Amino acid sequence: MLDIAHDVDACTFGHRGVLLDFGDPSMRASLRSGPVAHQLARSQDEDVEHEGATWLRVRSRSLAATFYWPAVASAAPDANAYVEARIRGVTARSVAVAVDGKPVGAWAVAKGEARVYLARSATPVTLSPGGHELSFRFVGGARAGGEPLAEIDWVHVGTGEPADPYAAPTRADATLDAMVGDRSLRAVSLRAPGFVRCSGWIPANATLEVSLATVGGSDADVEALLVRDRHAPIILGTAHVTGDAPMWAPWSVPVTGIEGAGALASIELTAVKADAATRVLLGGPRVLAAAASPAETPAARSLVLVVSGSTSSRALAPWGGPHLARELTREAAVGTTFEANRATSSLANSVVATMLTGLPASAHGLDDSDARLADGPVMVEEACRQGGVETAMFTANPTTGASFGFARGWDTFVEHDPLEDAPATRVFDDAAAWIEAHRASRFFVVVHARGGHPPWDASPEELRSMPPEAYLGVIEPTRAAEALAKVRAHPARFKDDDRVRAWALYDRAIDAHDEALGRLLAAIRNAGREGDTAVVVTSDVAGNEALPVPFVDSDVLDEPLLATPLVIRWPGAGGLAGRRVQAPSSPIDLARTMLVALGLAPPAAFQGTDLADLAQGSVVPAERPLVATRGTRFSVRWGPYVLLGAHERETRVCDLSLDPACIADIRATSPVALEVMQRFAVDALGSKAPAASARSPAVLDAHAKAELVRWGGRLGDDREGTRSAPGP
Numbered sequence: 001m002l003d004i005a006h007d008v009d010a011c012t013f014g015h016r017g018v019l020l021d022f023g024d025p026s027m028r029a030s031l032r033s034g035p036v037a038h039q040l041a042r043s044q045d046e047d048v049e050h051e052g053a054t055w056l057r058v059r060s061r062s063l064a065a066t067f068y069w070p071a072v073a074s075a076a077p078d079a080n081a082y083v084e085a086r087i088r089g090v091t092a093r094s095v096a097v098a099v100d101g102k103p104v105g106a107w108a109v110a111k112g113e114a115r116v117y118l119a120r121s122a123t124p125v126t127l128s129p130g131g132h133e134l135s136f137r138f139v140g141g142a143r144a145g146g147e148p149l150a151e152i153d154w155v156h157v158g159t160g161e162p163a164d165p166y167a168a169p170t171r172a173d174a175t176l177d178a179m180v181g182d183r184s185l186r187a188v189s190l191r192a193p194g195f196v197r198c199s200g201w202i203p204a205n206a207t208l209e210v211s212l213a214t215v216g217g218s219d220a221d222v223e224a225l226l227v228r229d230r231h232a233p234i235i236l237g238t239a240h241v242t243g244d245a246p247m248w249a250p251w252s253v254p255v256t257g258i259e260g261a262g263a264l265a266s267i268e269l270t271a272v273k274a275d276a277a278t279r280v281l282l283g284g285p286r287v288l289a290a291a292a293s294p295a296e297t298p299a300a301r302s303l304v305l306v307v308s309g310s311t312s313s314r315a316l317a318p319w320g321g322p323h324l325a326r327e328l329t330r331e332a333a334v335g336t337t338f339e340a341n342r343a344t345s346s347l348a349n350s351v352v353a354t355m356l357t358g359l360p361a362s363a364h365g366l367d368d369s370d371a372r373l374a375d376g377p378v379m380v381e382e383a384c385r386q387g388g389v390e391t392a393m394f395t396a397n398p399t400t401g402a403s404f405g406f407a408r409g410w411d412t413f414v415e416h417d418p419l420e421d422a423p424a425t426r427v428f429d430d431a432a433a434w435i436e437a438h439r440a441s442r443f444f445v446v447v448h449a450r451g452g453h454p455p456w457d458a459s460p461e462e463l464r465s466m467p468p469e470a471y472l473g474v475i476e477p478t479r480a481a482e483a484l485a486k487v488r489a490h491p492a493r494f495k496d497d498d499r500v501r502a503w504a505l506y507d508r509a510i511d512a513h514d515e516a517l518g519r520l521l522a523a524i525r526n527a528g529r530e531g532d533t534a535v536v537v538t539s540d541v542a543g544n545e546a547l548p549v550p551f552v553d554s555d556v557l558d559e560p561l562l563a564t565p566l567v568i569r570w571p572g573a574g575g576l577a578g579r580r581v582q583a584p585s586s587p588i589d590l591a592r593t594m595l596v597a598l599g600l601a602p603p604a605a606f607q608g609t610d611l612a613d614l615a616q617g618s619v620v621p622a623e624r625p626l627v628a629t630r631g632t633r634f635s636v637r638w639g640p641y642v643l644l645g646a647h648e649r650e651t652r653v654c655d656l657s658l659d660p661a662c663i664a665d666i667r668a669t670s671p672v673a674l675e676v677m678q679r680f681a682v683d684a685l686g687s688k689a690p691a692a693s694a695r696s697p698a699v700l701d702a703h704a705k706a707e708l709v710r711w712g713g714r715l716g717d718d719r720e721g722t723r724s725a726p727g728p
Contacts, residue, residue: 001203005284016158018069022153058152070197080159081121081158087107087114099135101135129233131675136152154168178281185211186284196268203261206288214280220278226266236256301533303534308452309540312539318565331521337567341584342563343561347630348397353365354591356591358605373696392411392413394415395416397450418707419710435520452509484552494549552712592610597612
């Protein structure tokens with residue numbers, strides 16, 4: 001779960017306090033620059049090489065870095081804090097330093113001169129274990145043109161009396177291949193008092209394993225701690241290391257103090273005591289969790305994927321919702337129900353594109369509502385055709401039609417637009433007829449149904465019996481999406497009666513689509529293919545009752561909008577029948593899962609996990625971060641925590657276990673979760689993210705534009721934060 005010596009980018013080092021290596025990649029997630037103190041990106045600041053080290057070249061007037069003060073950082077944790085840094089002046093004349101907003105001091109910096117500066121406030125600044133913020137304010141230099149102000153190598157925050165001189169334990173210095181006896185291990189090297197703290201998802205019943213040794217002659221004392229937000233640090237174990245022992249000394253301690261499946265937490269390894277000339281070696285430190293033996297994925301000759309629009313798992317009986325959904329419930333009884341499935345966007349076509357490419361929106365190009373699917377990524381249907389599997393897609397959603405790039409790669413592609421005088425469920429019957437005609441073939445069929453999204457079908461008799469009684473509002477089934485789009489800008493015009501009627505029509509649509517699912521499943525049985533055909537039933541996005549106006553395009557990424565159903569029935573499922581999986585799943589998993597089920601090799605670019613492995617426990621069912629994006633907005637969920645924000649805008653963190661509505665910002669009280677999730681967000685959405693495909697605009701003729709109007713959309717550009725085209 002954590003391989004500390006090899007994944008040191010997820011770790012923080014310290015010696016007599018906390019070291020912040022500003023040129024190190026691990027600092028990206030902690031740095032904030034510019035006038036907004038909580039941006040995801042580092043803006044115009046950049047890395048440069050000087051004197052064999054990497055420095056941060058600062059162009060922003062203000063710079064802030066979050067850091068975690070460990071439980072044991074110095075011999076005098078209550079002493080006044082000080083800050084020292086190695087800085088090279090460029091155009092700035094001085095640098096003001098503060099910790100948690102409290103001034104510590106100011107340094108006059110000289111152009112072209114690299115020095116170590118020390119500051120200590122006349123007013124005591126003490127540091128308690130937990131999260132803190134170090135900030136710099138640069139004075140002088142050009143105010144326009146983006147000229148560099150200064151370059152920072154490292155910063156050290158300590159308490160008590162500073163060592164003279166301070167030798168910063170850089171990452172290159174602290175990690176090495178160490179030979180002890182006849183065995184070489186990748187190791188972390190610490191000087192006492194010093195520590196390495198690494199964060200991530202730690203499952204319950206995990207084990208910390210380390211091999212211990214020293215170099216330099218003296219004995220040493222080592223301590224391992226578990227650090228969690230809003231919990232006191234737990235000492236997992238202590239060890240005494242004999243100086244210059246001829247062999248590595250194995251050390252294994254259970255990770256205790258974690259309930260449930262696991263938690264976002266930190267493992268802190270501390271060299272508590274050793275002579276100044278002694279290095280403590282932590283060989284191959286890692287946190288391990290047991291996984292079941294690999295299981296064989298149930299084989300399928302064919303596969304059917306049903307994607308229902310605007311359908312929330314919270315509305316359906318298998319997830320405790322009010323809709324009986326008899327056909328889906330029967331399928332769940334013989335299949336596997338995924339209880340924590342989370343959409344990757346609030347754009348329906350972006351989610352479907354992820355299902356068919358195994359890629360996030362940044363790679364397949366559908367990250368705003370007037371874009372089309374990029375030509376580059378390999379699609380599931382293309383892999384199927386190469387494997388001799390016949391393919392067909394039937395869509396009732398105009399945003400997954402030919403105009404948005406979804407027609408490529410299929411043997412059969414049929415789209416029914418909302419302007420047609422045909423029932424919304426026609427796509428199910430088309431797919432059933434196609435399967436009957438191809439009953440002897442291997443096939444891959446996708447049905448993208450309208451689901452709960454308007455326009456809706458309802459006869460005059462059904463409308464008369466729907467609540468509210470004697471309704472005379474603006475919600476008329478076939479043009480409901482247009483009416484909702486018009487009141488989107490003026491939610492006050494959406495009356496209580498309108499809301500009641502809209503949700504009544506939604507309820508009827510959900511029931512009608514469940515009946516249509518039953519007809520499709522019956523067609524598979526009648527074709528004699530139930531025994532060798534896998535069936536996947538899911539949704540693109542969810543219906544969100546909390547929105548001021550439902551069923552309209554929304555750029556929010558709230559949890560209710562992302563909570564989507566997922567049921568998979570593998571043929572001959574055996575032990576997978578009736579299983580409920582609580583580990584998180586995502587549309588990005590489906591491309592890999594479907595090809596593996598068909599016995600085909602997923603393309604190398606496919607991300608995600610084979611959900612058969614997850615369901616059978618052959619991969620560790622640990623929580624993993626799930627990402628949703630929409631234009632510049634992002635949402636990362638990891639366990640109960642959610643990190644929300646937008647590029648170059650403020651972010652916030654909530655804890656759904658304490659705040660299901662995700663209203664309170666808990667960054668100040670959850671520094672471990674904040675650090676881990678920010679680091680993941682920077683890697684996933686920033687420089688380590690997959691290279692984005694060239695964005696292509698949707699190709700819209702007059703008919704396609706009319707479809708989108710009936711669908712309730714309007715053209716625009718999400719990337720600039722405006723509301724735009726097709727609804728969810």
